[in-house]
Amino acid sequence: MKQVTAVLIGAGLRGDHAYSSYALSHPEEFRVVAVAEPDEKRRKEFGKKHHIPEAMQFDTYEKLLSLEKTADCAMVCTQDHMHYEPVMMALKKGYHVLCEKPMSPNPGEILRMGKMAEKYGRILSICHVLRYSPFFVKLKQLLDEKRIGQLMSVQHIEEVGYWHHAHSFVRGNWRNAEESSPMILQKCCHDMDILLWLVQSKCTRLSSFGTLTYFKEENAPKGAPLRCLDGCVHREECPYYAPAFYLEHPKAVADRLVYAVTEDIRKENVIRALREGPYGRCVFHCDNTVVDHQVVNLEFENEVNVSFVMSAFTKECVRKINLMGTKGQITGNMDEGRIEVYDFVSGNTETIQIHSASTGHSGSDECMMRDFVRQVAEDGKSGGRTAAAASVESHLMALGAEQARLRGCTLDFSAWKEELMESC
C-alpha cells in the first residue's frame, strides 16, 4: 500500500491525539504534511512531533486550503460549527476528506457536503467511530447471521453519566446548543447512526421529548454562589462541587477531566483555573442550553420500531442495547463488553465477552483510521463504512428528532427530508 499523505485542520484533542497519532504508529502507511491551527503552542508542538516544516504550518484553514493541493486527504477536526467551510474547500481542491461529527448543525449544509463529495468523486468519511467498535461490529454480525430471526424492536440507551454531563454539557464546550449543536446531534448522532446501521432500513417517522430540567438557575440550592470556590455552603452534599469534582471524584480522575481545566495540573494551578475559568462555575449558574434528558421514538420502513433514551442522570457513561427478534433476543452493555444472545427455540443463552483495546473509543478510532487510509490509498475505489451518504441520513435523523421535539409533533421524516432536498 502506498503511503497516504494528509493535511490536518484543527490540531486539538481529536485531530492530534485520536487521528494524527495513526501517522506516528504507522509511519509507513500515513504521514501528516501540513497543519492549520490558530493556537500557536499546539501548532508548534504538532509540527515538531510530525516533522512538518514551518512553511507548512498555518494559523487558519483558509491559508492552508488556498494553496495547491498538497496531500491525498484532509482531516477536518475543528469544532462542530466549523466543519462546513473547510470540508467544502478541501473537496473542491480535490482532497479526500475525513470530517469529525457532527458534519454541521445545519441540515442544508449537511446535504450540500454530501452532494459536493459526490460531484467531485471524493471520499467524505465522517468519524462515526462506533461502526468500528468491536461491540457494535459483533451485534451487526449477529443480526446479519439472523441469530434472532427478523429484527422487530430495539431499545437503545445512552447513559451519559452525571459527572460527564456536568463536565462537557453544563460547564464545558458542548453546553450551549447555539455555540455547538443540539444534544441529540452532537452527542447522539453516533446513536442515530448506529441504529440506522443495525436496522438496515430507512427511517420514516420520528417523535421526541426532552428538556433541560435540572441544571438551571431555579434549582440552585439557596445561597449557592456563581462559582463553587466563592464560599459555597453546599460543598459537602453537592456531587458537582468543582474542586472535589476535578481533583478527587473517581470518575473525573479516571477520565482525566482535569486536563480540560488546565494543562498544568498541579493543585494550586487547578484551583486558580477553577476560580477564573468555565469549569469552576456552579452547575446551576452556567450558560448551558442543551437538554439533560431526551427520548426519541423511530419508525423504520421495514417496520422495526426503535426507542432511544439519553440521560445525564446515570452512574455510568455507557451504551446499552436490547434487540428483539422473532427467534431470539440480544442484550448488550458496551462498557462491560458483554453481549447475551437468547434463543427462543433451544432456550439457551450464549454470553459473548468482547475484548476491546483500552485506547480511543475501545480501539475504534484506530480501526476507523486504518480503513480511511486504505480507502484513500485506493483512491476511493472501495467504499467505507462511514461514507457520506449514510452519515447524511443519520445526521438528518438526529436533526429530524430535534424538529419533532421542538414542534411537539410526530415528524414525517421522509417528507421533511424531501422538502429539505428540494430547497437546497
Ligand SMILES: NC(=O)c1ccc[n+]([C@@H]2O[C@H](COP(=O)([O-])OP(=O)(O)OC[C@H]3O[C@@H](n4cnc5c(N)ncnc54)[C@H](O)[C@@H]3O)[C@@H](O)[C@H]2O)c1
Ligand atoms: N468522533 C467522536 O467520537 C468525537 C468525540 C469527541 C469530539 N468529537 C468532535 O470533534 C471535533 C473536535 O473536538 P475536539 O475535542 O478535538 O476540540 P478541540 O477544541 O480540542 O479542537 C479543535 C481545534 O480546532 C482549532 N481551530 C479553531 N479555529 C480554527 C481554524 N480557523 N483553522 C484551523 N483550526 C482551528 C482549535 O484551536 C482547536 O485546537 C468536534 O466537532 C467534536 O464534536 C468527535
